[in-house]
Amino acid sequence: MPSLSTRNPSAKCYGDRFIPDRSAMDMDVAHYLLTEGKKDKENAAASPSKEAYRRLLAEKLLNNRTRILAFRNKPPEPENVFAADTVSSHQAKPAKQRRYIPQSAERTLDAPDLVDDYYLNLMDWGSSNVLSIALGDTMYLWDASSGSTSELVTVEEDNGPITSVSWAPDGRHLAIGLNSSDIQLWDTSSSRLLRTLKGVHESRVGSLAWNNNILTTGGMDGRIVNNDVRIRDHAVQTYQGHSQEVCGLKWSGSGQQLASGGNDNLLHIWDVSMASSMPSAGRNQWLHRLEDHTAAVKALAWCPFQSNLLATGGGGSDRCIKFWNTHTGACLNSVDTGSQVCSLLWNKNERELLSSHGFTQNQLTLWKYPSMVKMAELTGHTSRVLFMAQSPDGCTVASASADETLRFWNVFGTPEVAKPAPKASHTGMLWLGSAPPDQTPCPSRMSGMEKSIRKYAEDPTKSVMEILHVEEIPAKHILKRWTNDQGTYYPNMHSTFYLKAMDVEAFDHTYVGLDALMVSGAPFAERRDGLGFEDRMACLVPGTLPGNGEIACVGKQRNCRKMH
Template sequence: MISGPSTPSRSRPAGSSGGAPTYESPLNSISNRINKTHISNHPKAASYPGKAKSNATAAAAAAAAAADRLPAAPHHPVFDVQKDWEPESSKANTGKKSQFSSSRGDRYIPNRDLSRSMTSAESLLENTGGEALQSSCSSSTGPQQNAASIAKANQLPTDVAGSESASLEAASGLTGNGQRILSFSAVAPPSLSAPDTHARYAATKPKALPTSLTAGGKRKIAHTPIKTLDAAGADDDFYGNTLHWSARNMLAITLSSVVYVWNADTGDATSLFSLDEQNERVGGGADARVRSLRWDAEGNHLAVGTDSGHVQIWDVNGQQRLRTLKPHAEGGADNTDMLASAWACDGTLSTGYSSGLLRDHDVRMRESLIRDLDNAHSGAVCGLAWRGDGALLASGGNDNVVQVWDRRMDAPKMRKTNHNAAVKALAWCPWNDSLLATGGGLADRAIHMWNTSSGSRLHSIQTQHQLVGLHWSLAYREICSVGGDVNTVTGYERRGAISVWAHPSLANITTIESPHESKAVRHSTLSPDGQTLATIGDDDNLKLWTMFETSEEVAKDALKRNGQSALGGAAHERTAPFATQARSRGLR
């Protein structure tokens, strides 16, 4: 006959005369039997037989006494699983808690309010007054009873402010604004270290400009130069490039056979060297001419090309010539005018000759020649420009061809023949690496904009002037074109123009007609901060124009980005920094 589960009996310990009764559980006998087995099988029990025997005897006596008072344990096997870790709180409360108490972590009620009182929760857990909450592992509790218990618990009233729930909220650091403990709609706290998503991806507002520039809703550009310098003997050849502004705010210019450097910060001009005083083996001589000038990216070194094909590299700060790249002694394509040059950001120097030869030099090496393209153009190479990252080189020639070269290849990446005259003006866009602007000569007078990645023409502007220079703005989406001679119905006239065009609308913002007193403009260059344009014309004057004036904040950003300094002074001033030194040499 199989009996039902036994009920624990109530007994008193021996020798006690009163006090509260104690409860003995049938699990104690099982625990005692397991402990006895562990002790008898322990390795140290063999070393101390007497102690093991006494422990076994005591355990057997305790088991026999328990068997006399309690019925036999149930026939189901019981396993004692030892925990790896038990919190101190559970050890302290094991004496008073019932083994059938409900666990707080078993119930997930997302709609319970944060202000649920502690008193109501404790009344449920302590099972005082009302129906008992059965454990989830109890066999007598069904799904219907569990649902009824949950519904009853949710119907309990909440506390008002000032009760024990308020202290719970204060201790937990909660705001008490009605937010629920388990809520999927809770909003994450705002981050104080980074802007929100909208501010991160929203378009930035343009910097405020001076009021004189925004009067009438349109930017105004002054049509008078801010400074005029006497520059007698300037090169009047369209194909040469004898004016360039460095990153250190130093302006290099050629007057006759003398190379001058004008410091835009201080206004001082110094003579770097004169070709007529140099030996012919470095390109000098009585009839020698300078055909091109170009600063490197840092503004420390100046490359000077001569009409004999020699290329001199000068350290301007040290006032000394570092090396000379000589043409072949037996003659050839490099024994002609070196009309154009360009420095890459890594120090590569490219040179173009009137014979159509194009060369790349690494001036840090003894054998500097790293690429030699004999027939890069069928006419004179009169324009060269490296892209900002030094990956692509643009070249323009007197054969009306524009080409883009990958430095790793000997064949052009892009070749365009849309111009109808020599291409001297070349300009890479500062905010779009794939955008290249080119300008044609007197028979063409057109500006073309190319996508060098796809090889397609994006825009075209038809002007009335021979294009001698193109300059992108660093602060605006605009481009400035400098025109030399103008072609009219009766023929060409020697008067130039300076125009500013919007991109990509191609609207004309302003045009300065005859900037050099009805004389042709021959060369142009832009200041390192991108605000001032320098032009030189047949009137023997070097003029400075404010073309892309910006606010102080934008100008500082441009200077910081390029490591350059700004040109000071806004009032018009006419000086002759080169005249005194030229007269002392008998040049004027």
């Protein structure tokens, strides 16, 4: 049976089973056939049945999403898994722009003959935007608006050097403490010496603080004296509690409490009603005597946004910044800064605190309150930064150092981006009601006292909240205590008065944090405890509310004026 195929043994085979004989191939034709077929396949329209099958398969397997791997076409936009209305209702808040804090001084001035003494207070910045600085026996004034410098006075050598300086609230009158124990009062607008206060202290006057027309002085003799500059016998009251030099004095924003620090490592909180014209031995005048610091307490700063919060700084062997509740005397926090604390300033626009220091870095440190995280450290001084002063707008800080330089820092921002004061168009209500001695007020009775409501508006130039007049308050009702609207009756009172603040726009029980009441311009009542509007207030000065009297409320809402 013949075979199906025969093999010619003499025939030669070129190539193998994978690579054909190239000599018989037309490469151009082969390339054309390969590429054209692929293009036709890619561009060929699928039949309706195949397209329907593809869509059905994609829907079942991929939930109607497109191909998993798509190398040629741009992948489609992902589906939005949230509904449009849900997304719009949960828009993220815009990120708060971080404030730029310059690390170098904006301006540097020479300050020759600046006395290198930790216990003195030789610089202050007045409300008229004029900086005063004492260099040896001479007082200089630097006008921040024009940049001009003038010499106010050079004291006699027997009286010098100048040991303290403080501007009156009007920004025109300047108090100067001397090494001879005298205090001079100057009218800077006319460069005229108005009067000299003598016999107040036995030695140098290292600290000064104004409270309206009262100039409080602290001396090396440990005495603190209230001087009424309007009268001839100016020394009207005295606080006694320090055994060594008083190196720090600060009145609270309400003018009801005075903080004093001394070289005896003591911090005292004084109540304005506790001063005495004739202090007696063994009688404690202070509200609180705080002994936590282990070095001299010079740096004092009352918080601008929490009236009973005081920051204090200790000297070289203490190095701590401490925070106090001045109503209770409790120490809220203590931070070891690592070096001598020379001065403290609060930021009026943010919750921040600035401290100046001595050896080793001689820096200014900006802290975030209340976390006390360091935000910035400003260096440039080559010796301890003894004094700091803040511009009236709260943005610029001047620092004076023992290296005899005066530097200006934009550490608290610029006036253009500082937080503006509340608009004057906002209005509110303050309710004031009373009850006979045999009755206790209740919320329902409070809500019915519409005639006691007086509107107020906000004005950035004022610091108190004024009420036009009160119609429903009888004369000779003594305001002894202020309590909350739950009603607590004090039997020693002719009548109990209650205050409630309400927001007109929201009309909810939004309480305003009051510090004190002023009647006819005089201190009347002060909050004794707590932080809120509902805490009780105690009488400062015995007095009566007239039928058409004027009440000023001093507190957190300070930007208020009369309605017209």
